[in-house]
Amino acid sequence: MEQTKVLLCENSFEGIMSGVYDGWIYRNRYGRENVRLQCSRPDNYNLFYEYINLNTSIEKAVKVSESVKKKFNGKVFYNIYMTTVSEEDDKADILFRYIQYAYDMGDRILECMAIPEVMSVTKICKRVWFEYDHFRGFIRFTEMNNNTLKAKIQPKNDILELLGEHFKDRLANENFLIEDIGRKKVLLHKKECDFVIYNNIVTDNGNYGIMSDREKTYEDLWRVFFDTIAIKERNNNELQRNNLPLRYRKYMTEFI
Amino acid sequence: MEIMDKLRILADAAKYDVACTSSGSSRKGKVNNHTGGIGNTVSCGICHTFSADGRCVSLLKILMTNNCVYDCKYCQNRKSNDIERAQFEPEEICRLTMEFYRRNYIEGLFLSSGIIDNPDRTMELLYRTIFLLRNIYKFNGYIHVKGIPGASEELIQMTGFMADRMSVNLELPTAEGLKLLAPNKNRKNIVTPMKQIQTGINQNRYDIKNYNNAQEFVPAGQSTQMIIGATNESDYQLVSVSEALYKNFQMKRVFYSAYVPVNEDSSLPSLDTTPPMLREHRLYQADFMMRFYGFKAKEILSEDNPNFNVFLDPKCDWALKHLERYPIEINKADYYSLLRIPGIGPVSAKRIVSARKHNVLGFDDIRKMGVVLKRAVYFITCNGKMMYYNMKMNEDYITRQLLGNNNPRRTFVEENNISYRQLSLFDDEQVLQTGS
Numbered sequence: 001m002e003q004t005k006v007l008l009c010e011n012s013f014e015g016i017m018s019g020v021y022d023g024w025i026y027r028n029r030y031g032r033e034n035v036r037l038q039c040s041r042p043d044n045y046n047l048f049y050e051y052i053n054l055n056t057s058i059e060k061a062v063k064v065s066e067s068v069k070k071k072f073n074g075k076v077f078y079n080i081y082m083t084t085v086s087e088e089d090d091k092a093d094i095l096f097r098y099i100q101y102a103y104d105m106g107d108r109i110l111e112c113m114a115i116p117e118v119m120s121v122t123k124i125c126k127r128v129w130f131e132y133d134h135f136r137g138f139i140r141f142t143e144m145n146n147n148t149l150k151a152k153i154q155p156k157n158d159i160l161e162l163l164g165e166h167f168k169d170r171l172a173n174e175n176f177l178i179e180d181i182g183r184k185k186v187l188l189h190k191k192e193c194d195f196v197i198y199n200n201i202v203t204d205n206g207n208y209g210i211m212s213d214r215e216k217t218y219e220d221l222w223r224v225f226f227d228t229i230a231i232k233e234r235n236n237n238e239l240q241r242n243n244l245p246l247r248y249r250k251y252m253t254e255f256i
Numbered sequence: 257m258e259i260m261d262k263l264r265i266l267a268d269a270a271k272y273d274v275a276c277t278s279s280g281s282s283r284k285g286k287v288n289n290h291t292g293g294i295g296n297t298v299s300c301g302i303c304h305t306f307s308a309d310g311r312c313v314s315l316l317k318i319l320m321t322n323n324c325v326y327d328c329k330y331c332q333n334r335k336s337n338d339i340e341r342a343q344f345e346p347e348e349i350c351r352l353t354m355e356f357y358r359r360n361y362i363e364g365l366f367l368s369s370g371i372i373d374n375p376d377r378t379m380e381l382l383y384r385t386i387f388l389l390r391n392i393y394k395f396n397g398y399i400h401v402k403g404i405p406g407a408s409e410e411l412i413q414m415t416g417f418m419a420d421r422m423s424v425n426l427e428l429p430t431a432e433g434l435k436l437l438a439p440n441k442n443r444k445n446i447v448t449p450m451k452q453i454q455t456g457i458n459q460n461r462y463d464i465k466n467y468n469n470a471q472e473f474v475p476a477g478q479s480t481q482m483i484i485g486a487t488n489e490s491d492y493q494l495v496s497v498s499e500a501l502y503k504n505f506q507m508k509r510v511f512y513s514a515y516v517p518v519n520e521d522s523s524l525p526s527l528d529t530t531p532p533m534l535r536e537h538r539l540y541q542a543d544f545m546m547r548f549y550g551f552k553a554k555e556i557l558s559e560d561n562p563n564f565n566v567f568l569d570p571k572c573d574w575a576l577k578h579l580e581r582y583p584i585e586i587n588k589a590d591y592y593s594l595l596r597i598p599g600i601g602p603v604s605a606k607r608i609v610s611a612r613k614h615n616v617l618g619f620d621d622i623r624k625m626g627v628v629l630k631r632a633v634y635f636i637t638c639n640g641k642m643m644y645y646n647m648k649m650n651e652d653y654i655t656r657q658l659l660g661n662n663n664p665r666r667t668f669v670e671e672n673n674i675s676y677r678q679l680s681l682f683d684d685e686q687v688l689q690t691g692s
Binding site (some may be wrong): 111137139151169214234237240242252253 | 259263264268270271272284285286293294295298303304311312314316317352355356358359360361363514516533610613614615624625
């Protein structure tokens with residue numbers, strides 16, 4: 001029996017895509033079931049597996065993603081992207097298999113829920129999208145004294161880039177930064193420009209800079225509005241908690 | 257007066273308005289536009305927070321003023337009430353909206369108003385505010401404005417070109433109720449702007465198709481709302497009214513607001529009545545059945561049976577009265593029959609229709625697709641079989657099962673006197689008895 005090859009790639013969209021490219025070569029050589037792709041350091045090394053480190057190559061990543069974009073329905077690429085930013089440990093291997101199925105069967109992959117990998121990709125995408133959608137609404141900016149807007153988030157999935165796309169369009173004429181506290185990533189957006197994401201930024205949990213003078217006023221106004229708009233006779237904390245789970249409230253102005 | 261007090265008074269005055277959605281309009285932001293500008297809209301709408309009553313807050317919902325010359329009995333802002341009054345300046349509203357929007361507190365503005373002097377003057381103030389917000393402050397987000405009944409056609413038309421959604425409140429479902437509780441309003445004045453907005457939207461659809469620079473008119477459509485439980489209409493009347501609204505005025509939504517007693521009056525329910533929340537809930541269920549499930553109002557309720565079942569949702573209720581149509585075969589039935597099964601909604605029905613092209617579906621498969629088997633199991637067969645063989649096509653039996661939250665498998669076990677428990681070495685009574 002052929003020894004299982006575990007390919008270790010970087011945990012990022014580019015890393016996984018270039019991993020898929022290299023994985024394909026190993027797959028042709030050793031067979032489908034003998035190659036696994038993994039994007040996190042294994043907790044436990046298996047004695048009978050061979051571990052191979054892959055280097056991320058943007059060129060390879062572009063080749064794979066362009067090919068996926070060209071050959072399949074846009075939804076397939078969307079699914080792949082959403083899965084790469086998810087918190088799932090196993091995502092690289094699921095995607096590696098998902099892409100192989102896609103090349104086998106084409107666009108039909110979007111309907112074939114009977115295949116476990118397709119089902120899990122669909123579920124992961126949905127989870128990521130829900131979190132993105134929640135943060136689109138629940139993220140709160142504070143105005144700093146240099147007129148920059150600053151926001152802190154702590155999402156489960158790495159949705160910073162998705163949020164960037166959303167707010168780039170919405171707040172095109174603002175300088176803003178969003179900080180992912182858990183992942184130590186910061187997204188910077190300059191007025192009328194595209195945004196940039198910096199990795200491994202240590203910022204003391206986002207406690208820096210000075211709030212602008214009027215910031216306090218608007219926060220208070222918002223709290224007053226938030227408290228007044230509820231109808232006392234219809235109080236329903238359970239419904240509120242279902243719709244707005246506690247983990248989102250950590251950085252929300254009206255709950256601080 | 258401080259802006260803080262104004263906001264408190266005027267948000268409090270607006271809180272009974274229910275239509276706080278930001279959906280239906282999709283507009284890109286003005287990226288790299290040197291003239292400035294802020295905001296976009298997303299077609300599915302975004303909820304920005306949820307207030308203590310669990311309702312979504314997506315728009316800054318305020319009144320322009322709670323000074324009102326009308327004396328509607330159900331309204332807390334009526335002329336004869338002794339309450340704090342306030343009025344926003346258009347600039348104040350614009351600044352609040354802009355600053356809240358930048359901080360991502362809100363998705364846009366919901367602007368309504370009490371009647372100052374006369375409808376025209378009120379509508380003009382609303383128009384001026386929206387105009388400022390769109391053109392001077394360059395706000396490109398979502399705006400929902402109330403159409404004031406009795407305001408002139410031109411004002412409503414001009415406002416419509418700047419708003420995303422407009423709504424005229426029906427207030428009360430029947431003309432008699434309106435006459436009784438809102439003596440200054442009449443049905444004709446309410447219906448006229450509704451019709452005008454509807455015609456405007458249809459006309460605009462044609463314009464957009466044919467002219468490059470046509471401006472959008474109320475792109476997110478119009479909605480309306482009515483108060484439930486202030487007068488004594490039957491549920492059948494309410495459902496028929498909203499069906500007519502959807503059909504004749506192409507409403508995007510009809511909202512129902514459970515009456516919260518704020519005033520004391522001989523023609524109103526007493527002050528200690530609780531808001532009829534369950535009735536409101538059933539109405540929304542019926543509303544969705546009409547909009548997405550292809551039900552007609554007279555199918556849901558009728559003259560002989562004018563009120564909702566308190567215990568069962570309207571769809572289960574309908575299914576129980578039409579047991580001759582069931583069970584429905586999942587692998588064969590068309591989309592609209594699938595929709596009539598309790599526990600199956602548009603999403604799962606679509607999934608079933610597309611998935612059964614590839615293979616025959618069983619109960620496990622449809623459960624994964626999101627079918628609520630707890631309810632659906634009494635009404636369906638998969639591949640010719642029902643899920644448990646002891647199930648009866650009998651109204652009493654199914655009602656009992658649905659209400660008692662009974663698991664059919666458990667009833668099966670109980671009915672046949674099967675019992676089971678974990679084997680244990682030590683606490684078997686028999687062993688203990690013989691041992692001692």
